[in-house]
Amino acid sequence: MARGRGAQSQAARRDDRGGEEESREEAGHRTRARGQAGHRAGWCGPGRQFAAHGPLSLAQAATSGSAGRGPAGDGAWLAAAITLSERAHGRTAPNPNVGCILLDAQGHVAGRGWTQPGGRPHAEAVALAQAGEQARGGTAYVSLEPCAHASPRGPCCTDLLIAAGVARVVIAATDPDPRTNGAGIARLKAAGIEVVSGLLAREAKAAMAGFFTRQRLGRPFVTLKLALSLDGCIAMADGTSQWITGPAARVHAHVERARHELILAGRHTVEADAPRLDVRLPGLEDRSPQRVMLSGTAPPPDGWRGLSHPDDVKALTGGDHLLIEGGARAAASFLRDDLVDRLLLYRAPILIGGGRPGLADIGLTDLASAHGRWRLADTRDFAPDRLEVYERVRAD
Ligand SMILES: NC(=O)c1ccc[n+]([C@@H]2O[C@H](COP(=O)([O-])OP(=O)(O)OC[C@H]3O[C@@H](n4cnc5c(N)ncnc54)[C@H](OP(=O)(O)O)[C@@H]3O)[C@@H](O)[C@H]2O)c1
Numbered sequence: 001m002a003r004g005r006g007a008q009s010q011a012a013r014r015d016d017r018g019g020e021e022e023s024r025e026e027a028g029h030r031t032r033a034r035g036q037a038g039h040r041a042g043w044c045g046p047g048r049q050f051a052a053h054g055p056l057s058l059a060q061a062a063t064s065g066s067a068g069r070g071p072a073g074d075g076a077w078l079a080a081a082i083t084l085s086e087r088a089h090g091r092t093a094p095n096p097n098v099g100c101i102l103l104d105a106q107g108h109v110a111g112r113g114w115t116q117p118g119g120r121p122h123a124e125a126v127a128l129a130q131a132g133e134q135a136r137g138g139t140a141y142v143s144l145e146p147c148a149h150a151s152p153r154g155p156c157c158t159d160l161l162i163a164a165g166v167a168r169v170v171i172a173a174t175d176p177d178p179r180t181n182g183a184g185i186a187r188l189k190a191a192g193i194e195v196v197s198g199l200l201a202r203e204a205k206a207a208m209a210g211f212f213t214r215q216r217l218g219r220p221f222v223t224l225k226l227a228l229s230l231d232g233c234i235a236m237a238d239g240t241s242q243w244i245t246g247p248a249a250r251v252h253a254h255v256e257r258a259r260h261e262l263i264l265a266g267r268h269t270v271e272a273d274a275p276r277l278d279v280r281l282p283g284l285e286d287r288s289p290q291r292v293m294l295s296g297t298a299p300p301p302d303g304w305r306g307l308s309h310p311d312d313v314k315a316l317t318g319g320d321h322l323l324i325e326g327g328a329r330a331a332a333s334f335l336r337d338d339l340v341d342r343l344l345l346y347r348a349p350i351l352i353g354g355g356r357p358g359l360a361d362i363g364l365t366d367l368a369s370a371h372g373r374w375r376l377a378d379t380r381d382f383a384p385d386r387l388e389v390y391e392r393v394r395a396d
Contacts, residue, residue: 074141074170077101078200081141082172082207085123088115089207090259090287093320095119096175096211098144100127105137105167122147124157128164136165143172143204145197148187149179158184162191171197172204176215210320213341219314220262220322223342224331225253226358230347233355234328239272241356248382249346254279256344258287261319264307266330267295277325290318294330310337332360343374343390346382 085099092115100123102111111134113126121129124146128135140146146157146169161169169188174197175181188195205212213221227244228234235241243250257263258279265275270293278288292307293300300306307313310333313322324331324340334340364370378389 074196074199077103077139077141078143078170078172079203081123082143082200082204084112084114085143085204085207088117088123090210090261090289090319090321091115091117092119093210093261093318094214095122096144096208098123098142098208100124100143101141102127102131102135102166103139103141104131104134107139110134110138120154122154122157125155125160128160131164137167139168139170140166141170143207145171145173145175145180145182145184146188147175147177147180148183149177158187161188162193166193168194168196170199171195172199173201173208173212174198176212209341214320219339220316220320221342222313222322222324222334222340223256223260223344224324224334224340225256225344225346226331227253227346228348228358229350229352229355231351231353231355232358233352234326234358235356236352237354237356239356244350245346245348245385246382249348249385249387251281252380252382252387253344253346254281254284257289257323258284260289260321260323262292262316262322263289264292264294264322264324264330266327266333267293267298269325269327269330270295270301270304275325289323292316292322294333310334310339313339328356328358329360331358332362335359336361336363338392341392342377343388345388345390346385347388348385 081099081101083099084101085097087099088097091097095115095118098115100111100113101109102113104110111127111129111131113121113123113128113130115121115123116126124140124142127140131138140161146161148156148158150156171185175184185195185197210221213219226234227241227249229244234244245253257277258281263277265277269275277291279285291300291304293304294307294310296308305316307316313334316322324334331340373393374390375393376388377391378387380387380389
């Protein structure tokens with residue numbers, strides 16, 4: 001999709017909600033801020049991530065006792081493989097976004113790979129192709145158990161690793177896909193390869209949350225984004241909402257869009273604001289998600305897909321990550337049905353007072369049951385604003 005391509009070069013253009021034209025001064029300010037925020041956010045590099053875990057926690061886990069068994073360094077290499085997997089985030093459905101680092105027998109990096117757009121080739125195949133003969137006697141670090149099933153779309157990764165003569169395979173998460181689930185590990189072991197598994201499994205699952213959510217709950221991983229004042233408003237009483245947050249936070253919100261295949265708004269937002277909901281970051285315009293309108297009464301506009309009830313999200317194909325960007329009733333409907341996995345709260349240091357609340361009724365009957373549902377997973381400063389990331393607490 002190329003929606004929005006070329007829009008960056010225009011000094012003045014319509015904002016997300018199709019509202020007033022942006023001034024040249026604002027556009028210039030936004031462009032400068034984009035550069036700064038892009039650097040801070042790391043949207044063009046692999047080292048910073050926006051998964052439920054933060055990069056710091058991943059680095060800490062990699063080097064701490066929680067990295068578990070295995071020779072020193074396994075945790076750090078596996079963490080690097082998980083970081084690589086983020087490059088494929090939102091591009092590989094229905095396959096998982098996997099990362100792989102291959103060391104030669106002397107411990108030097110011989111290959112690096114991540115799942116390619118559309119799901120093939122797999123990360124291991126990419127890394128092995130880079131390494132060639134250097135893979136023999138080496139170690140493969142993979143964020144997910146290598147696949148054990150044959151596919152008309154490509155080779156089976158356990159066969160590739162065995163054929164390449166790899167001596168060790170270090171795996172973060174076991175593949176929940178019943179076609180592989182443990183069979184990849186068993187085949188590697190049967191071929192005489194040393195296998196270590198379970199290291200940084202939680203971090204790897206967070207990086208592949210879309211795939212794991214689809215496997216476990218049969219639906220995409222759902223993120224709700226809200227831009228709020230300190231007192232929880234998304235707009236003035238008269239509906240004015242431009243702008244609650246500053247340029248840096250808005251750039252980051254576009255980074256998040258680029259990590260999603262699907263983006264949703266309620267009918268009133270679509271009708272009132274005609275939002276574009278595309279990615280307007282240089283070089284990432286083709287990462288704009290497919291737009292979905294929630295409505296029980298009206299068909300979606302041209303270029304949009306329709307959803308007549310939040311529960312129908314299970315039938316939404318074409319991606320494993322859905323971002324909800326408004327409005328208050330659509331967001332509340334997803335929360336009421338417990339279909340939100342992550343909250344992105346961009347908080348601006350302003351008070352509105354008597355404004356429009358970010359959420360409609362979510363069906364809460366007693367205050368006690370509101371507690372224990374959300375866990376703070378990450379925070380970021382996008383001066384003058386602050387992002388808080390919360391993840392839904394669910395039993396494993
Ligand atoms: N400040 C911001 O960042 C921001 C962001 C987005 C939106 N907004 C503002 O929010 C306002 C719109 O919010 P809103 O709460 O009035 O409307 P909304 O959430 O955009 O849309 C409400 C509509 O969504 C559909 N819907 C909601 N729950 C549903 C369910 N369970 N099943 C089927 N359809 C369902 C219904 O459509 P049907 O009636 O067709 O069934 C409902 O009328 C706009 O003024 C917009 O400017 C602000």
